[in-house]
Every structure is written in structure tokens, then in C-alpha cells.
Amino acid sequence: MAQGKLKVKTKLPSGAKAKKGKNKAKGKAVTKRPNAPVPSKSLIERNKMKAAVTKMVNSVAEQQLRALATTTPQLSAAQQRAAAAPTAPAPAK
Numbered sequence: 001m002a003q004g005k006l007k008v009k010t011k012l013p014s015g016a017k018a019k020k021g022k023n024k025a026k027g028k029a030v031t032k033r034p035n036a037p038v039p040s041k042s043l044i045e046r047n048k049m050k051a052a053v054t055k056m057v058n059s060v061a062e063q064q065l066r067a068l069a070t071t072t073p074q075l076s077a078a079q080q081r082a083a084a085a086p087t088a089p090a091p092a093k
Contacts, residue, residue, distance in 0.1 A: 012018060
């Protein structure tokens with residue numbers, strides 16, 4: 001058997017504000033990461049200059065190494081015989 005009175009649903013007066021109870025909108029559980037900040041123009045220019053300097057240094061070093069490799073020094077007679085001598089085969093494992 002039911003005990004107690006039944007609850008009577010009432011309407012609010014037209015001028016009253018409704019409570020914001022459990023219907024309150026919550027934010028997202030996972031927030032989105034904002035875009036990365038834009039690097040300054042001086043930083044971009046500095047990186048471009050570094051890349052240009054590195055490229056120039058590497059090209060000069062390559063040219064010097066190529067010049068050394070193409071101009072072989074004169075070998076003595078003993079060095080020529082040692083270079084032309086057959087080498088022993090490597091032992092099998």
C-alpha cells in the first residue's frame with residue numbers, strides 16, 4: 001500500500017527563472033590542442049642562412065676531396081711492386 005501524499009507538479013510563474021540543475025551543459029572531456037605558434041621571421045631567416053652555409057661548406061669540402069683523390073702521388077718502385085703483388089686468399093671459416 002502506498003503511503004504519503006502524491007507529489008503535485010506545479011508550474012512556475014511566468015516571471016520566475018528556472019533553475020539550471022543537472023541539465024547544465026558540460027565541456028568536452030578531451031580538449032582539442034590549439035595550433036602551434038607561428039615561428040618568428042628572424043628564426044626562419046636564421047635557419048635558411050644556416051642551411052645555405054652548410055651547403056657551401058659541404059660543396060667546398062667535396063671539391064677538395066675529389067681533387068685529392070684524382071691526383072695520385074707517384075709511387076716508388078717498391079710500392080708499385082707491392083700494389084701489383086697477388087694477395088693471399090682469405091681463410092674460410
